Amino acid sequence: MVYWKTMRWTFGIKLGLAIWLGLLANVFVSGIASYRGAIRLIETNQSVQHTYSLLAEFEQADSAISAVETGVRDFLLSGDTGYLDPYRAAVPAAEQSLVKLRSLAARHHEQQEDLRGLAALLEEALALSGKQVASRANRSTLSGDVGKQVALAREKTNRIRELLGRMKKTERTLLFRRQKIAEENAEASIRVVFFGTALALLLGILAGAAIFRNFSNSVATLKRGAELIGAGNLSYRIDTGNNDEFADLAAVLNNMAGQLGRARDELLRQVGLTEAILQSIGDGVAVINEHGEFLIYNHAACRISGIPEGRFPAAISGRYGCILHEDNLCPVPVEEMPLARAASGELVDETIVGIRPPPPDGDNRGIRWVHVTARPLRDGQGALTGAVAVMTDITEQRTAFQELKIRERLLRSVIEAMPVGVCIAGPDGAIGMVNAAGTALWGDHRESSPYGEVKAWHWRTGDPVLAREWVLKRAILNGETILQELIGIQTPGHSRKAVLLSAVPLRDSSGNLSGAIEVGEDITARISIEEELNRANKELEAFSYSVSHDLRAPLRHIDGFSGLLEKYAGSRLDEKARRYLDTISASAREMGKLIDDLLAFSRMGRTELMSTPVSMDRLLRDALDELASETAGRALEWEIGALPPVHGDPAMLRLVLVNLVSNAIKYTRYRAMGRIGVAGYRDGAEAVFRVRDNGVGFDMKYSEKLFGVFQRLHSSKEFEGTGIGLATVRRIIHRHGGRTWAAGTVDEGAAFYFSLPWRNEDSR
Amino acid sequence: MNQLRDILLVEDNPNDVELTMEALGEHNLANKVIVAHDGEDALDFLYRRARFAMRDDRPPAFILLDIKLPKLSGLEVLRAIRSDEKLKCIPVVMLTSSREESDLFHSYQLGVNAYVVKPVAFAAFLDAVKEIGAFWAILNELPPVR
Numbered sequence: 001m002v003y004w005k006t007m008r009w010t011f012g013i014k015l016g017l018a019i020w021l022g023l024l025a026n027v028f029v030s031g032i033a034s035y036r037g038a039i040r041l042i043e044t045n046q047s048v049q050h051t052y053s054l055l056a057e058f059e060q061a062d063s064a065i066s067a068v069e070t071g072v073r074d075f076l077l078s079g080d081t082g083y084l085d086p087y088r089a090a091v092p093a094a095e096q097s098l099v100k101l102r103s104l105a106a107r108h109h110e111q112q113e114d115l116r117g118l119a120a121l122l123e124e125a126l127a128l129s130g131k132q133v134a135s136r137a138n139r140s141t142l143s144g145d146v147g148k149q150v151a152l153a154r155e156k157t158n159r160i161r162e163l164l165g166r167m168k169k170t171e172r173t174l175l176f177r178r179q180k181i182a183e184e185n186a187e188a189s190i191r192v193v194f195f196g197t198a199l200a201l202l203l204g205i206l207a208g209a210a211i212f213r214n215f216s217n218s219v220a221t222l223k224r225g226a227e228l229i230g231a232g233n234l235s236y237r238i239d240t241g242n243n244d245e246f247a248d249l250a251a252v253l254n255n256m257a258g259q260l261g262r263a264r265d266e267l268l269r270q271v272g273l274t275e276a277i278l279q280s281i282g283d284g285v286a287v288i289n290e291h292g293e294f295l296i297y298n299h300a301a302c303r304i305s306g307i308p309e310g311r312f313p314a315a316i317s318g319r320y321g322c323i324l325h326e327d328n329l330c331p332v333p334v335e336e337m338p339l340a341r342a343a344s345g346e347l348v349d350e351t352i353v354g355i356r357p358p359p360p361d362g363d364n365r366g367i368r369w370v371h372v373t374a375r376p377l378r379d380g381q382g383a384l385t386g387a388v389a390v391m392t393d394i395t396e397q398r399t400a401f402q403e404l405k406i407r408e409r410l411l412r413s414v415i416e417a418m419p420v421g422v423c424i425a426g427p428d429g430a431i432g433m434v435n436a437a438g439t440a441l442w443g444d445h446r447e448s449s450p451y452g453e454v455k456a457w458h459w460r461t462g463d464p465v466l467a468r469e470w471v472l473k474r475a476i477l478n479g480e481t482i483l484q485e486l487i488g489i490q491t492p493g494h495s496r497k498a499v500l501l502s503a504v505p506l507r508d509s510s511g512n513l514s515g516a517i518e519v520g521e522d523i524t525a526r527i528s529i530e531e532e533l534n535r536a537n538k539e540l541e542a543f544s545y546s547v548s549h550d551l552r553a554p555l556r557h558i559d560g561f562s563g564l565l566e567k568y569a570g571s572r573l574d575e576k577a578r579r580y581l582d583t584i585s586a587s588a589r590e591m592g593k594l595i596d597d598l599l600a601f602s603r604m605g606r607t608e609l610m611s612t613p614v615s616m617d618r619l620l621r622d623a624l625d626e627l628a629s630e631t632a633g634r635a636l637e638w639e640i641g642a643l644p645p646v647h648g649d650p651a652m653l654r655l656v657l658v659n660l661v662s663n664a665i666k667y668t669r670y671r672a673m674g675r676i677g678v679a680g681y682r683d684g685a686e687a688v689f690r691v692r693d694n695g696v697g698f699d700m701k702y703s704e705k706l707f708g709v710f711q712r713l714h715s716s717k718e719f720e721g722t723g724i725g726l727a728t729v730r731r732i733i734h735r736h737g738g739r740t741w742a743a744g745t746v747d748e749g750a751a752f753y754f755s756l757p758w759r760n761e762d763s764r
Numbered sequence: 765m766n767q768l769r770d771i772l773l774v775e776d777n778p779n780d781v782e783l784t785m786e787a788l789g790e791h792n793l794a795n796k797v798i799v800a801h802d803g804e805d806a807l808d809f810l811y812r813r814a815r816f817a818m819r820d821d822r823p824p825a826f827i828l829l830d831i832k833l834p835k836l837s838g839l840e841v842l843r844a845i846r847s848d849e850k851l852k853c854i855p856v857v858m859l860t861s862s863r864e865e866s867d868l869f870h871s872y873q874l875g876v877n878a879y880v881v882k883p884v885a886f887a888a889f890l891d892a893v894k895e896i897g898a899f900w901a902i903l904n905e906l907p908p909v910r
Binding site: 544545548549550552553555556557559560561562563564585588589592593596599603607 | 777779780783786831832860861862863864865882883884885886887889890
């Protein structure tokens with residue numbers, strides 16, 4: 001069952017089956033016909049044989065009965081027993097015939113009745129003859145009935161003979177008929193064989209035709225399918241409608257078409273991908289064949305060449321735009337263009353050319369600068385088949401580079417114009433650039449080696465500067481940033497100079513040290529001025545010292561001896577003389593005070609300024625405590641606000657507050673109720689303080705005079721004082737980097753302001 | 765004991781000598797006041813040299829020392845005293861016109877016992893010297909003599 005189901009009706013099977021079927025049919029038909037003919041022949045021969053044996057038997061029986069009858073008759077008639085001999089000889093033959101007849105009758109259907117009848121008759125005849133013989137022999141004489149007996153026997157024999165004759169005749173007829181049938185059968189067999197062969201031949205022809213039709217259909221289908229597939233219709237599938245070798249062949253073709261289709265799809269995808277990549281990259285790509293005709297060019301190639309997308313030339317030529325030499329801007333001949341050179345086998349590496357786009361597009365565009373790399377293309381045998389070029393638009397870089405150059409020139413000019421010596425060194429310490437001031441500072445010794453023949457020493461200590469201590473070296477080697485190191489230098493043929501050297505390391509984009517910039521400022525003049533100033537200050541100090549010591553001594557003596565005079569001669573002096581002595585003492589003391597104030601003021605400008613956080617609130621409290629003796633017995637109304645903290649010298653700032661508040665107390669002396677306000681606030685980058693009073697005030701036109709040394713707006717009689725307090729305030733505030741100013745109205749009051757720089761850390 | 769010791773006044777200005785002597789006299793101090801007119805004179809007294817070669821070897825009760833002096837300054841005299849094992853314990857009081865910070869600073873650095881600025885006003889000067897005398901000559905216990 002399974003076999004049938006899975007059985008493939010291949011063409012070979014069909015063909016073989018058809019051939020075998022034809023042969024089998026032929027053999028079968030012929031065989032049947034021959035067999036049947038042979039059977040018939042045998043049957044016919046048997047029946048003929050039978051007929052002949054039957055006829056022979058009939059003859060036998062006839063002769064036997066005749067002999068019996070004759071013997072009996074002769075005996076009967078003669079009584080002579082001699083006649084009985086033939087009889088007796090004939091009886092076994094007759095009995096034998098009888099047995100044969102009976103057996104024949106059993107098999108012989110046509111004359112069965114007649115044969116039985118014949119056998120019966122023969123038996124009767126024998127029985128009669130036996131009886132007649134016996135009776136005759138017993139009576140020995142025969143009465144009248146001998147004749148009767150002979151006639152009876154005769155009659156019996158005749159009847160037998162008659163039946164025999166009829167039977168012979170019938171048998172002969174039968175034989176004839178059988179022979180006839182045998183002949184007919186033989187003819188029929190011949191016909192059957194003939195027709196059978198013809199039929200087999202016909203079947204064969206029919207099967208062949210059917211198979212041929214199948215074959216040619218399949219071949220035609222295959223041919224058509226193969227043609228369609230061959231023509232590129234790779235999605236076509238051949239269907240022969242059968243499950244045979246042609247179907248196999250079709251499947252192979254279909255599979256091939258499928259694979260081809262997939263390969264073609266993959267190829268198309270790859271081509272699409274390549275195209276997409278080619279069109280999307282920023283670099284221009286152009287490919288030419290061996291005739292210089294463009295095979296491929298992408299958007300970027302069009303953009304870089306300045307040629308609109310659709311107008312790209314078919315082949316390289318000088319007509320479209322112009323390729324220019326980088327150096328002289330002359331047009332490059334076609335055969336020297338990078339693609340042409342590559343097409344002739346040259347490797348064109350990183351050439352820079354200018355492209356002037358073709359008019360009209362080129363009118364509004366300048367030259368594009370393009371970086372080109374071109375390579376020859378070769379086939380499998382190595383023969384040149386064209387060239388490929390990759391172009392990068394470097395116009396922007398070039399422009400940027402030019403701008404960079406301009407900026408560099410600008411920077412160089414700036415550096416060149418700078419009044420300080422600038423040296424730029426590379427990572428190896430070699431000086432790359434020195435400006436004019438640098439050359440003036442160092443002489444020509446900075447061109448090659450950093451410090452060459454220059455002698456250097458630390459200005460303050462006089463110790464020589466070791467090679468590794470030079471600021472430029474430290475910046476290059478250690479990445480140090482050095483600010484304003486004071487050294488002395490002496491270059492060959494030049495005088496000694498004091499130089500403030502600074503150096504900053506230079507780093508590349510990855511942070512590695514790539515050199516350093518050194519800035520040197522010749523401060524020899526400044527140093528000498530400073531030294532001069534220091535000397536002057538020292539002298540001033542000595543002078544002040546001398547003043548404080550030597551100038552006060554005589555004053556003290558004046559007062560001292562006036563006192564002694566009064567002590568020893570007071571009783572002898574009149575009122576007037578005593579007043580003179582008092583005046584001498586008072587003048588001496590006043591001068592002593594003046595000297596003290598002046599010394600304090602002088603000291604204020606020279607003593608070093610501290611800078612610490614200062615609570616102005618606390619300083620004000622201290623100042624008020626200090627002024628307690630001055631406020632004693634006064635009617636004063638205080639308005640004291642919170643003061644912002646500052647940075648500065650607490651002792652000096654305290655003196656500022658003491659002076660200002662003391663003034664306020666002094667100048668409100670004649671008010672029934674003196675009002676003094678102290679306030680402070682922050683104003684931008686400054687902390688501003690104000691001491692205000694409702695005292696005598698001043699005329700604003702003298703406001704700037706107020707802060708001058710020994711400048712007074714009131715007589716000593718009105719208000720005592722040396723005129724140095726506000727000058728001291730201004731000096732202290734100026735030294736702190738602040739400002740002082742005043743506002744006032746005569747007889748209404750005055751307000752004195754000072755400000756100090758605000759530092760962020762002050763705002764706690 | 766103390767009364768037996770001298771007071772050394774180192775002062776170059778005769779006016780100041782006179783005024784100072786006057787002030788010291790007000791207390792009727794029994795101590796003899798020796799006046800040295802410059803720094804070297806002062807050291808001569810302390811080391812019993814030159815004109816003081818014949819004096820007894822007792823050290824002074826205390827020294828009133830001006831700063832601005834001919835030859836050796838008061839600070840140099842102070843340094844010499846403080847660096848001498850035998851003299852270093854002698855009380856030294858600076859009596860000077862100078863209010864200069866540097867003078868104050870150096871004096872104390874060198875181990876001065878007191879620093880008094882001569883007041884300009886005579887009355888104040890008298891009071892100051894009187895108090896110095898009373899304190900150092902009477903109230904204060906001096907280091908033992910060895």
